[in-house]
Amino acid sequence: MPTNPLVALDRDHLIHPVVNYRAHEQRGVTILESGHGAYLRDTQGTELLDAFSGLWCVNVGYGQQSVVQAAAEQMAKLPYATGYFHYGSEPAIRLAARLVELAPASLRHVYFTLGGSDANDSAIRFITHYYNSTGRPQKKHFISIERGYHGSSSQSAGLTALAVFHQNFDLPLPSQHKIPSPYPYRNPAGSDADAIIRASVAALRAKVQELGRDNVAAFFCEPIQGSGGVIVPPKGWLKAMGDACRELDILFVVDEVITGFGRTGPMFACEAEGAEPDLMMLAKGLTAGYAPMGAVLMSDRVYQGIADGVAPGVPVGHGYTYSAHPVSAAIGLEVLRLYTEGGLLANGIAQAPLFEQGLRDLLEHPLVGDARSRGLLGALELVADKSTKARFDPALKLHERIADAAYRNQVIFRAFGDNVLGFAPALCYTQADFELLFARLKKTLDEVLDQPDVYRAA
Numbered sequence: 001m002p003t004n005p006l007v008a009l010d011r012d013h014l015i016h017p018v019v020n021y022r023a024h025e026q027r028g029v030t031i032l033e034s035g036h037g038a039y040l041r042d043t044q045g046t047e048l049l050d051a052f053s054g055l056w057c058v059n060v061g062y063g064q065q066s067v068v069q070a071a072a073e074q075m076a077k078l079p080y081a082t083g084y085f086h087y088g089s090e091p092a093i094r095l096a097a098r099l100v101e102l103a104p105a106s107l108r109h110v111y112f113t114l115g116g117s118d119a120n121d122s123a124i125r126f127i128t129h130y131y132n133s134t135g136r137p138q139k140k141h142f143i144s145i146e147r148g149y150h151g152s153s154s155q156s157a158g159l160t161a162l163a164v165f166h167q168n169f170d171l172p173l174p175s176q177h178k179i180p181s182p183y184p185y186r187n188p189a190g191s192d193a194d195a196i197i198r199a200s201v202a203a204l205r206a207k208v209q210e211l212g213r214d215n216v217a218a219f220f221c222e223p224i225q226g227s228g229g230v231i232v233p234p235k236g237w238l239k240a241m242g243d244a245c246r247e248l249d250i251l252f253v254v255d256e257v258i259t260g261f262g263r264t265g266p267m268f269a270c271e272a273e274g275a276e277p278d279l280m281m282l283a284k285g286l287t288a289g290y291a292p293m294g295a296v297l298m299s300d301r302v303y304q305g306i307a308d309g310v311a312p313g314v315p316v317g318h319g320y321t322y323s324a325h326p327v328s329a330a331i332g333l334e335v336l337r338l339y340t341e342g343g344l345l346a347n348g349i350a351q352a353p354l355f356e357q358g359l360r361d362l363l364e365h366p367l368v369g370d371a372r373s374r375g376l377l378g379a380l381e382l383v384a385d386k387s388t389k390a391r392f393d394p395a396l397k398l399h400e401r402i403a404d405a406a407y408r409n410q411v412i413f414r415a416f417g418d419n420v421l422g423f424a425p426a427l428c429y430t431q432a433d434f435e436l437l438f439a440r441l442k443k444t445l446d447e448v449l450d451q452p453d454v455y456r457a458a
């Protein structure tokens with residue numbers, strides 16, 4: 001079969017996010033060409049079941065014509081309107097108002113970004129401005145969680161706690177600190193929910209005490225850690241962390257970039273937990289990947305502090321050319337309609353038990369040590385020894401073999417380096433899609449187990 005000329009062009013010119021550049025040059029790009037519902041098609045004509053919603057974002061599935069139409073209409077009418085100089089556009093205003101309606105009651109104001117990294121970066125800038133504006137300029141330290149992910153822009157990557165985002169990038173900054181992950185499968189405090197929550201609260205208190213509470217600005221967390229390996233803390237954990245932040249007089253900042261928009265069941269994970277953040281970051285499911293957009297939602301207290309922190313006529317110097325982009329906003333409005341009136345949130349909730357059961361059934365497989373999920377966000381953790389939870393030797397490169405075998409079996413999910421397999425099926429999945437997913441997944445795991453060195457290790 002002749003090689004697609006795009007592969008050489010890609011190798012020579014296009015730098016990919018978060019790949020090993022040398023490995024990519026050797027391996028070449030896999031070009032995806034089209035999508036429909038939960039399925040993708042590559043340039044070889046292979047149809048693949050997407051169990052990761054692109055990159056945890058295409059929550060409404062591919063090919064939703066009403067979204068395409070909303071974008072086309074807005075492009076034809078007004079493709080761009082700046083938010084600078086007091087200008088704006090109808091879809092952006094309506095989307096901000098709708099998000100406030102749906103979000104926890106503590107959040108009243110919305111700043112639109114282009115994605116999740118710059119939403120986290122914007123939050124850091126707003127918080128810094130807020131404390132400078134309200135007479136507490138020494139509150140400059142930020143605490144986040146090991147295995148957390150908050151983006152890869154220059155400040156958000158320091159809150160991220162995954163080594164490759166720091167290596168050779170001179171991060172984290174001296175003002176960025178971490179506490180241990182609540183990781184139930186591997187928590188030194190054991191698997192008891194109360195013990196895990198107590199350990200996290202104690203770690204936050206200890207870190208704030210070590211830094212001095214007058215020096216700490218905020219605590220950032222994900223309700224479920226995504227890129228760190230789909231780590232699902234016990235119910236009550238998020239609320240307890242929020243309560244601790246109040247008591248410690250630091251801002252409680254929740255990153256719902258993955259967990260937002262029905263991914264864990266309700267519109268936002270905060271809702272199920274009764275958590276009331278001071279700031280909340282959104283992206284991904286906001287436009288379901290049909291165009292780039294993110295957002296920072298903030299409380300009235302933070303907004304008023306910033307607004308009063310500048311002299312009359314002096315702007316708050318934070319903005320992007322594409323903040324509140326009208327086409328992205330029009331897409332966001334239609335995507336929100338699909339979640340609510342379109343029934344996708346309800347479908348996600350209805351399908352979640354099938355997903356949970358399918359993952360749990362795989363606990364019987366010799367490779368699988370842990371199965372965890374909430375809503376339609378889940379993971380399997382593969383171990384070499386179930387009794388000791390020992391990981392496979394990284395030299396086996398098991399995650400790469402699994403990703404390759406999965407592709408051959410026409411299913412896409414995320415195989416993380418430490419052999420956690422992450423799943424984030426679209427909210428439009430049907431029972432038949434789940435049956436196919438678990439059949440293909442089981443076949444993939446069996447094939448990998450059949451490889452002699454893996455069999456010996458397991």
Ligand code: PMP
Pocket residue numbers: 114115116117118120149150151152222226227255256257258283284294
């Ligand atoms: N926060 C979280 C929780 C994320 O999962 C991500 C992306 N995976 C980001 C922030 C960064 O978002 P983006 O890639 O859109 O910049």
